[in-house]
Amino acid sequence: MSKDSTVTVSQAQAQLPKLLKKDSFAISRHGKVIGVYLSRDRIEALIETMELLGDPSFTKALRDYKSGKMKFVDMEDVKW
Helix, strand or coil: CCHEEEEHHHHHHHHHHHHHCCEEEEECCCCEEEEEEECCCHHHHHHHHHHHHCCCCHHHHHHHHHCCCCCCCHHCCCCC
C-alpha cells in the first residue's frame, strides 16, 4: 500500500464516508499501520485469485503462458 493510501485514525474518523469509496486504504497510529480496509470487490478478486492458484490445471496453464509454450488462436478460427 502506498503512502498516499494511508490515513491516520483521526483522518479515518473524519473522512470515513469518502474513504469507503476507495478500493483500499490503511489506517495508521503513531506512524504504524494498525488496520487495512479492502472493498468487497477487492476481497472477491483476492478469493478468486486464490481459488485459481489452487487449481493445478490453471497453474499449469499459467506456467505454459509465462514460458511462451501456450498457443493462441483467433476466436473466428475456433471450431465449435
